[in-house]
Amino acid sequence: xxxxxxxxxxxxxxxxxxxxxxxVKRTVSLxxxxxxxxxxxxxxxxxxxxxxxxxxxxxETLKLLEEYLGREELD
Amino acid sequence: MEERNLIxxxxxxxxxxxxxxxxxxxxxxxxxxAGIRGVLPKGIELLSGPGCPVCVTPQEEIKQAMDLAREKExxxxxxxxxxxxxxxxxxxxxxxxxxxxxxxxxxxxDAIRIAEENPGKRVVFFSVGFETTAPAVAATIVEAxxxxxxxxFFLSAHKLIPxxxxxxxxxxxxxIDGFILPGHVSVIIGRKxxxxxxxxxxxxxxxxxxxPQDILExxxxxxxxxxxxxxxxxxxxxRAVRPExxxxxxxxxxxxxxxxxxxxxxxxxxxxxxxxxxxxxxEMDAQRVFDLKDPEPIPDPPxxxxxxxxxxxxxxxxxxxxxxxxxxxxxxxxxMVSSEGSCSAYYRYGDFHAG
Numbered sequence: 001x002x003x004x005x006x007x008x009x010x011x012x013x014x015x016x017x018x019x020x021x022x023x024v025k026r027t028v029s030l031x032x033x034x035x036x037x038x039x040x041x042x043x044x045x046x047x048x049x050x051x052x053x054x055x056x057x058x059x060e061t062l063k064l065l066e067e068y069l070g071r072e073e074l075d
Numbered sequence: 076m077e078e079r080n081l082i083x084x085x086x087x088x089x090x091x092x093x094x095x096x097x098x099x100x101x102x103x104x105x106x107x108x109a110g111i112r113g114v115l116p117k118g119i120e121l122l123s124g125p126g127c128p129v130c131v132t133p134q135e136e137i138k139q140a141m142d143l144a145r146e147k148e149x150x151x152x153x154x155x156x157x158x159x160x161x162x163x164x165x166x167x168x169x170x171x172x173x174x175x176x177x178x179x180x181x182x183x184x185d186a187i188r189i190a191e192e193n194p195g196k197r198v199v200f201f202s203v204g205f206e207t208t209a210p211a212v213a214a215t216i217v218e219a220x221x222x223x224x225x226x227x228f229f230l231s232a233h234k235l236i237p238x239x240x241x242x243x244x245x246x247x248x249x250x251i252d253g254f255i256l257p258g259h260v261s262v263i264i265g266r267k268x269x270x271x272x273x274x275x276x277x278x279x280x281x282x283x284x285x286x287p288q289d290i291l292e293x294x295x296x297x298x299x300x301x302x303x304x305x306x307x308x309x310x311x312x313x314r315a316v317r318p319e320x321x322x323x324x325x326x327x328x329x330x331x332x333x334x335x336x337x338x339x340x341x342x343x344x345x346x347x348x349x350x351x352x353x354x355x356x357x358e359m360d361a362q363r364v365f366d367l368k369d370p371e372p373i374p375d376p377p378x379x380x381x382x383x384x385x386x387x388x389x390x391x392x393x394x395x396x397x398x399x400x401x402x403x404x405x406x407x408x409x410x411m412v413s414s415e416g417s418c419s420a421y422y423r424y425g426d427f428h429a430g
Contacts, residue, residue: 001100001127001128001129001154001156001203001204001205001207001208001413001415002099002100002101002128002204002205002207002208002257002258002259002260003101003259004207004258004259004262004315029182029184029211029214031214031218031327032210032211032214032321032323032324032327033321033323034323043259043262043315045207045208045211045259046154046181046182046183046204046208046211047181047182047183047184047185047211048182048184048210048211048214050207050210050211050259050262050263050321050324051262051315051316051317051321053314053315054313054314054315055314
């Protein structure tokens with residue numbers, strides 16, 4: 001039930017955003033994420049954006065783990 | 076990092092039996108669908124805990140909503156997952172077939188539109204869900220109050236994850252070496268509400284995303300904590316979860332709801348583990364407006380092991396009904412009904428790995 005679907009914000013009007021989910025467009029409430037801007041990626045749950053997605057953070061996690069795997073192999 | 080490399084790293088770190096529990100229906104499904112149990116080294120056991128909101132909603136709460144739906148001029152709204160959950164007194168689906176006006180909504184906001192379109196009817200939204208869902212319902216309640224809708228009511232069966240984890244751990248019936256914590260609940264609540272788990276119980280925790288790669292990374296991070304004799308709450312799912320969670324969402328939850336004792340299927344009555352509407356929203360609170368009493372508990376069907384499965388004490392194939400009298404087509408218990416229930420996930424994906 002806690003499914004979150006990622007999508008890209010296309011436009012914003014009155015705390016509602018038009019969000020593109022890989023070609024399917026839906027209107028989503030920004031009441032829980034008022035800081036979101038056009039072009040941001042958001043995670044949407046039951047019609048509400050619940051967080052902004054940080055792609056850089058994701059890359060950072062991967063980098064750390066890669067370093068870790070490398071170290072383990074040396075051990 | 077590729078999944079193959081993650082599995083190699085897990086194998087390199089794994090040094091003895093370890094039991095990891097997830098507490099999120101989306102993790103349950105993802106683990107079964109990706110066949111993660113099958114690729115892990117023997118000895119890493121993945122358990123499902125009380126992470127499916129539909130599964131932990133006790134029969135009596137559903138019956139209370141069904142009783143409201145039977146009243147004249149009433150439209151009952153709920154999430155689709157609840158429609159087929161059987162109780163001793165039937166399900167929403169059977170009630171709808173008998174003529175009650177029960178509708179599935181995808182977003183709590185739909186409730187406002189339906190109440191506007193049906194001014195002569197009383198519209199009741201029976202809402203379930205954890206911290207992921209409760210802020211969306213809270214935002215809807217605040218909007219409904221602004222609009223001054225007189226015919227929209229909320230019957231809240233919302234529940235909170237951290238108190239359930241505490242109860243599970245204090246019960247000491249199931250041994251857990253690490254928690255794969257729910258990604259989207261944590262988007263809202265952040266890291267802090269889980270900190271009692273490493274502090275009071277010495278158990279490592281990782282807030283984990285839902286892709287197979289995320290789950291493997293989460294498992295790897297748990298193994299690493301164990302190897303280094305650390306216990307803390309780490310965040311694997313950094314692209315979505317901030318350490319402080321979503322303060323705006325929590326403020327809305329706090330404005331609308333107050334914590335109440337709540338009964339969970341499998342875990343029983345847990346202090347302050349549920350959410351009810353605050354006094355300030357009493358005109359929309361179905362419990363107050365319709366003077367609903369605390370419902371009497373309804374016993375589970377004979378031989379149904381959902382209660383044990385929700386606590387990680389049994390795996391679905393260990394239930395005598397699993398796959399025999401209880402299937403997704405003819406479910407006996409909630410863990411087989413909800414698409415996110417452990418029994419349904421095991422059944423659909425043939426996940427019978429012992430590990």
